[in-house]
Amino acid sequence: MNRDQALAIVTTYVKSPNLINHMLAVEAAMRFYARKLGEDEERWAVTGLLHDFDWEIHPTLEEHPQAGAPILRQHNVPEDIIEAVLSHADHAGVPRVTSMQKALAACDEITGLITAVALVRPSHSLYDLTAASVKKKWKDRAFAAGANRExxxxxxxxxxxxxxEHVDHVILAMRQIAPQLGLEGSLSAPGDMP
Structure with a gap:
């Protein structure tokens, strides 16, 4: 399964630009951690990209992501990726045992909080966002209440x-695709970005 195949699955089942951006952010974070840990970047990135592909067609905890697994199998998605997708949701009852599964669970919710913090900054940008800024908003439980802090x-x-440190890593990962996420705001990419 390569990125183009995974993206084709996503665009078949997801119409919401915000949901697609969330999956792109998780993909970037997964790619960052795969590189950092010497893992298979493409496999980890595809897992992040696919993790919520069925949310629009299965928008309840009773269905998502469990009802999406057969669809992924029909698209010949490797079983380890499907297991990681299933494990990212605590209610699915699939234990997280691999590094890829644990990374996906760690990267999922935090991308939403980081996005919310970037959007309320004067710059509307990831380029000047720091973990310290996220930490300030963290304490306000009413802010981005949908981001489950626990x-x-x-x-x-x-x-x-x-x-x-994790927040810092995910911000760095998301900066790499800030224009795609609509989070470059009024700033241009720093000169030291690859």
């Missing part, structure tokens, strides 16, 4: 990364 903490712990 899941974010548990995900970082399971993945064995300190929370604010």
């Amino acid at each position: 899941e974010i903490v548990r995900g970082a712990q399971e993945f064995n990364v300190e929370l604010w």
Whole structure:
């Protein structure tokens, strides 16, 4: 399964630009961690890209992501990717045992919080966003209330990364695709970006 095949699945089942952006952000974070850990970047990235592909057609916890697994199998998605997708949702009952599964759970919720913080900044940009800015908003439970802070903490712990270091890593990963995410805002990319 390559990225083009995964993206074709996503665009078949997802119409919401915000949901697609969320999956692109998780893909970027997964790619970052695969590179950092010496894992298969393409496989980890595809897993991040596919993880919520069925949310629009299965928008309840009773269905998502469990009802999406047979669809992924019909598209010949490898079983380890399907298992990771299933494991990212605690309610699905699939234990997270591999690094890829743990990374996906750690990267999922935090991307939403980072996006929300970037959008309320004067710049509307990831380029000047820091973990310290996210930490300030973290304390306000009414802010980005849909971002489950307990899941974010548990995900970082399971993945064995300190929370604010993790936030920093995910911000760096998301900066790489800031224009695609609509999060470059009023700033241009720093000169030191690859």
